[in-house]
Amino acid sequence: MRMIRDVLRLRFEAGLSERHAARSLGVPRTTVQDYCARFGASGLTWPLAAALTDGALEQALFTRAIVPAPAGRPLPDWAQLAQEKKRKGVTLLLLWQEYRQREPTGYSYSQFAERYRQWRDTIDPVMRQEYVAGERLFVDYAGLTVDLVDAATGEIREAQIFVAALGASNYTFAEATWTQSLPDWIASHVRMMEFFGGVPALLIPDNLKAAVTYASYYAPEINATYAEFATHYGTAVLPTRVAAPRDKAKVETAVQIVERELLAPLRHSRFTSLAELNAALRERLERLNDRPFQKLPGTRRSLFEATDRPALRPLPATRYEYAEWRTAKVNIDYHIAVEKHCYSVPYTLVRATVDVRLTSTMCEILHQGQRVAAHVRRASAGGYSTDPAHRPKSHTRHLEWTPSRLVHWGESIGVATGAVVAHILEHKPHPEQGYRACLGLLSLGKRYGEARLEAAAQRAQATGAMTYRSLHSILKLGLDHTPPDAIEPTTHLPATHDNVRGAGYYAESAASADTTTLSLFVGVD
Secondary structure (H helix, E strand, C coil), rough: CHHEEEHHHHCCCCCCCHHHHHHCCCCHHHHHHHHHHHHHCCCCCCCCCCCCCCHHHHHHCCCCCCCCCCCCCCCCCCHHHHHHHHCCCCHHHHHHHHHHHCCCCCCCCCHHHHHHHHHCCCCCCCCCCCCCCCCCEEEECCCEEEEECCCCCCCEEEEEEEEECCCCCCEEEEEEECCCCCHHHHHHHHHHHHHHHHHHCCEEEECCCCCECCCCCCCCCCCHHHHHHHHCCCCCCCCHHHHHHHHCCCCCCCHHHHHHHHHHHHCCEECCCCCHHHHHHHHHHHHHHHHHHCCCCHHHHHHHHHHHHHHHHCCCCCCCCCCEEEEHHHHHHHHEEECCCEEECCHHHHHCCEEECCCCCEEEEEEECCCEEEEEEECCCCEEEECCHHHCCHHHCCCCCCHHHHHHHHHHHHHHHHHHHHHHHHHHHHHHHHHHHHHHHHHHHHCCCHHHHHHHHHHHHHHCCCHHHHHHHHHHHHHHHCCHHHCCCCCCEEECCCHHHHHCEECCCCCCCCEEEEEEECCCC
């Protein structure tokens, strides 16, 4: 109440204008206007009576007498109703509909709303903007989610609600998805475009990660997949400014309407699948788009048909195929590793950085915007997809790395190391597929020292486990200190975490409760 008294003092005692009073107190000008209007309608005069308390002033300015209910017409518990109205998506209209179901002879909506306002006065500021037909399509996710119950297990999972609205007509689209991740984000956009039957000039998203990888006022960085989607449909992405809700007022309103008109009435319903939920949402969405405006002629659908639809660009001939983009560096074996599978590129691109486009079936590799390789996408970890055309015609021209050079490097450390390198290269379908393991041996020599690497190679020869992983395990566990002639078929070690998880070993049953028998894998790469 201190603020109200200060507003009245500056206006009626100091004689300041509404603008200057608002600036002095650091409040919106509309607040000063509202307080002064209420003061004028209250019948009070300035200066205020000394006996006028803050409570009496508040009642005079903000409280109207509640009209008693005529006999025979029950009223709801306003306090309970106000608490229910605080729930997201619940409106006074919905509460009135539920009230009339309980009390068929109750008040009409206008009388119901008037009595509620008398009990609790509310003012909702509204901002309006003008939009060009077919220009802007606003997209976002609702804050409200819907619980889906697995019919078999009873597990509850939340579904996200994707919302879109055209700027000019307010024509609205909504659907449920499992997540707000990039695949669901793009899939919702594809179905949204087909729902509208055309493409707008601009897509206006918020700065969520699926849309914007780097938020910036001057140069936002659009997610590569989202940018490719926009290119496919011939539109552009214009993210809103960070912490600027006015930039997306249209979709904020659409989200609020979807929560109130679609989600809140379904809050007591039980859904077991996305398809079931989306069917219910689509039914209510049709009603929403066909419902007459309260203050304008027509409906969202009629306004869409008259304004937005003629201005939308036609859909492309084909649907967008979802693809993820990665970057990778070409290894000396002229392969790149994507999701633990290796794909070949032309050997001239060794050590170059390339772009990778992954669809559900293909792996495309691009360098400087040009496609240089394409492979069927594989899910096998550790496998190789090699195009013979990508191999060098002569390994002597394969930059500085050749099988003979790798063997020579191994022999420079010791005979056993050279034998392990030769074994690795000989037991691959193509020598290049062993390059990475040989480079791994090189890194082991730098890490543990060449003397220990040679000792480990000798032990690996003795056990027949001449692979990178076996040497790594021998060095990690310190087994290279054991003379080769003292090696037993199995070695008993304490069942520590490092021993059990060490590459190149597996656990066998042991009679003792505190030990585990560890045996060397043979031929593991």
